[in-house]
Amino acid sequence: MNTTRSILFFLTLLCAGTRLMAQEDVAGRVPFYPIPYEFPNVDSIKTVMDRVRVYYESTSPQKLVDATTGKEITDFSKPNKNATVSPGFSSEWTYTHGVVLSAFSYLSDVTGDKRFFADNTRFYGFVEKSLPYLRQNEAQFGRQPGVWSLLHIGALDDCGSIGAALIKTYLKDKNQDHLAVINIINEYISNKQFRLDDGTLARHRPQYKSVWVDDMYMSVPFLTNMGVLTGEKKFYDDAVKQVLQMADRLYVPQTELFDHGWNVNSGDYDPRFYWGRANGWALMSMAELLGVLPKDHPGRNKILHLYRSMIRSLANLQDGTGFWHNLLDRNDTYTETSCTAIFTYAIAKGINEGWISHVYGPVAITGWNATNSRVLANGAVDGTCEGTTFAHDNTYYYYRGKSVDATHGYGPVLYAGAEMIKLLQNPKFDIVKPKPNSINSTFHFRLKSEFPQEAK
Template sequence: MTMKLLLKAKQFCCAGLLGAGKKVILGTALVLFLSAGLLAQTNEDIPGRIPEYEVPYEYPTEDAVLEVLNRVRQYYESTSAQMIVDSETGKEITDFSAFNKNATISHGFSSEWSYTHGVVLSAFEYIDDVTGDKAFFANNTRFYDWVLKNLPYFEKNKEQIKSEKIGNWGRILNFHALDDCGSIGAAMIKTYLKDKNEDYLPLIYRVDEHVSKNQFRLDDGTLARHRPQYQSIWADDLYMSVPFLANMGVLTGDNKYFDDAARQLLQMAERLYIPEKELFDHGWSVTSGDYDPRFYWGRANGWTLMAMAELLEVMPENHKDRDELLHLYRSMIRSLANLQDGSGFWHNLLDKNNTYTETSCTAMFTFAVAKGINEGWINHVYGPVALTGWNAITTRVLENGAVDGTCEGTTFAHDNTYYYHRGKSIYATHGYGPVLYAGAEMLRLLRNEKIEVQKARINSRNSTFHYKLKSEWPKE
């Protein structure tokens, strides 16, 4: 039926009013019939009534999530042969009887002693827990065994090494900052707790010596840097320290590590958490103090939530700081749900939606929301936030498994122009670990037996996802 037919029917009616009464009745019936036919048209016939989603608004399957995780794993593994090579010739060094001054580490993500590789290895260990697929955790044992096999070669010849860094292993011989050891050290503890290789312990305790004793701190014990300003704190350093401290607590059973981890989160929050925004400023320094300029960089807030999740999972349930940490976690999730872009992504500067949508923070927030629901830290109604976040992430995982759209390494800066124009690429390795973590937690959410999901209907004018807690509803 068309509008033209309806108009003709009305004309017929009007003509009927001037004629016999039967024509009036017949005309009225025809109008009603044609009107009903118009209303009965399929939704597809009426432009604009069906939402057009930038990212598919659909419920993921376990198989689809696993396919993404394996694709990312395989790409990541392929980036390096994990060899000691001559930096001038590029050839593998096989003779270690004499030191080669050009000795370095082969290029590639999977050979790095770095904080971003630490996130990936922690995610591999977590995926092993969630799926039981040993292909992921095999990377952990292979990497750390390789490091420990070859590290003595460099330690023995330390005086001959002119640079403070050894290629992809960076400052492994002499830690200068939390970036050098905290995240990768946390993943090493997790690996040790599974494979129980005692050879790991000396290096783990050397990391602890730096994090717990040697790293610069403010007078109140807050971990800090003299960069870029004198006595600066970075939200990033929460992930560079808290997961390591939390896992040292697990390893040793000593509550001092849980106490220090909680102290870092709460004391950094005193300076960085902005209650009216329910977000963390990227950094703070003594120089600017109470009037520090504020920039709500996505990944900094992601590091914060990832660090909290690590600690909340393993700290004692009766720890004195637990409730305050849960409040921070819940309030940040509430704010982030509101700031999520309609595509499912979050923006590089969270409160400025004219900055680009960014992959690593989107993955971190997706993980944090799904994790919070699965652990009972936040309400289940946030389920669609995680779901749409995951759907968005999958559009950034390329066919070969590379993760695109991740913001490059970013310093603690003091102007919007800098944050607006950060580069993004598949070579910014900060996105790989969070994407793996997000996928693992989505698998747990899909399998969560406490929750029933009312799914959105495809091509519906008005349908969404509702996550419902089964125990709240009366049994039929």
Template sequence: MKTTLLAASVAALLGCALACGPALAEGQYRNPDNTNPKDKGEGTYPVPYKKPVVAEVTAQLKAIRAHMDATTPTRIISKRTKQPITDLKTPNADAIFEPSDGDYGIQVYEMGVVHSGLLKAAEATGDQSFTAMTQRHFGFFAQTLPYFRAQEQKFHLERANSFSRFLDPRSLDDSGSMCAALIRARLAKVGPDLKAMIDTCSDWVINKQFRLGDGTMARKRPQEVSLWADDMYMSIPALAEMGRLTGNRKHFDDAVNNVMGMSSRMFNAELGLYTHGWHANLPDAPRFYWARANGWAVLAMSDLLDVLPKDHPGYPKVLAQLRASIKGIAERQSGSGLWHQMLDRNDSYLETSASAMFTYVIAHAVNQGWVSPTTYGSIAQAGWAGLSTRITAKGQVEGTCVGTTLAGDMVYYYHRPTSAEALHGYGPTLMAGAEIIKLVTNPAFEVQHKVRTYHYMPKGGQTDYREHH
């Protein structure tokens, strides 16, 4: 009942966020910022083309938070009987985390991004209830880690143990993203101190992950030595946060080294895009510019710059690389504000998770002064216009590509399914909405609606529209 009422209230709040002015037909919108209803020069749009309204963006973020909260239980049950297990002193071989309604694993890398997004939403809105789910999840981890450790010691379940990612991590996917989220929550004093989990996951990233000879993070799949652009996010933010947590500059050095090592092999400077992967034995293989891989890359660089000391010799290198990537990505934004599954292929479908990452990173870069607001502010705003249509009244995020491996043919990428149960879209969308709130309330510039479009101008900047007829 509580969830139903919340969904109903959120649906009412969304109102204009989803309909945005008088709709001519389904999927067609007028711009409510144009107060002249008879303006023949004003078009109609497939998305809500307008300056984002803070209350509406906040309502959508609250809807996502409510959906995540309602669909991620934190209980132990018997795999066999499905009944709750409350005895945390006697290990039971059948004990597992209660599965989520939406197949949202509470320790997977995608959930690390969700927690990072919730922390950012709390910061942007001032509403600390955004962190309640993080506190619940992390409190559950603190309570149950000793139980599942004892279960593993007694029954040797390995990957069947619900806590396996933090008892026996085996990849960057197991460790990096959640490690960064755990550190961010710890430094924000949200939830319990999970130092034991941080130690385990950071040890994997720092000391155990397979690497190239120059220290670049690598995998032994799908070929003997392969790089994945995804791994920029699965490693670099954790290294950066370890640098912030410990003050040890070697972690910042490692993070910068991985940005440059990955970029030297996977970034196409002519296009301004990252190929999904690179193989040591086939360095000249055809390149596939999968959108989410590019999202992981720019998100990783953005996260690093947030904590990298400005006097670090790698700071200008990472900033230059991020700027080059943002330019390449911005030039490929579609007419809906979203980006295509394959960035260089306009006949591939429009995909949500990458679009959310791009919207966040571009808006964040503007807010941080890394790129010009006059160049990129309206691009971030347009990204949110498209993204807002992918958020349902119930807080589901639609149109997200499901988990995708590093492949070698275009047919595979084109036909990856999309699903509202693909967790990859939720964290980035929370981050994007939070940053858009900061963008439209940033005191450093103003958003001008002139000649039916938007201009992000530094405060005090002088423009002249007298020649306009």
């Protein structure tokens, strides 16, 4: 009897141990994802977008103030040498603010929430109301710090991106005051900015006759939207020329990426640095242009090839967390927010527009999940690389700072959210979602036309 009980006890322990080992074995086989590998929903994205908007708005009251006292200037009949623009992201006349304002306009269309576009009318109204007074001050006292570069445009950074957003704003609100500023910007980009002999927009910085891929975004969206505004083919032609001629110098077919910059001194043997955000600016520029470029334009297919090949390369370079690295081909550089958001937007946009295959959908979803993880509870966007010059050494790019105060991340995050909303609502697809706690489960985007539902 004792022997029988001992045997039964042993078998009970053996079964329990086997069950425990099996449980441990299954648990160990379920992947652990440092960024949630989950399906986002439209409402959660809208909530994040609104949080970013509220934070961004809160950074400045959009007033003219006395720099010495901080008090608001309300009497524009009296010149004031100390007059300046109240500090804060939402008061800046900068290309990064231009990206935000373009994204606000887009989000207003995508979500139907007019609070986004209200920021555009508020900001440009503030600018146009303040300009005569600031010009009067500058005429009397000379250039003063903290005043918009619009008064003395000297580079594409001063006008292209924020000018594109102004055209988009005019096309909606039809405020005639916008046209004078649009014309000033067009005169600079079309007739005053330095160009190479073949018409490629360039600068003498940091080297003589330098071409920056960043300048694709500082020019092409403005030229594209001038085409929309005026209906004149010359603007589309110039935009296409900038993309293709910059690509001739900067796009590297072997990597399917853009080198950050080129200069005449190094020519064909220019050192190559695949900085993340610069490649993002190229994609955003092409997306803007492809969205309105006539289908029969002779440069369209060449631009589509650049777009598609970049997406192919970027899908392979995406980090396992869903992020991309600050130097795209160096996975020991930090994962960076602004380029991740831009690539997420560009992939989702490409799918929605039919420029790239829907099989890239999971890349966009994991890119969004990564981007979303960098939006703080108060709506600030963290992990964005600071402003970066066209450099010639890895050390510089490796150790760029990153901060919530690097405003380059806000517009891309807003754009990514808007396009993800459109992607999740795209009626062309069924999206297979991964099962929680599954050993083997992933996302699949499937065309409904290829997988018709069975008749019931």
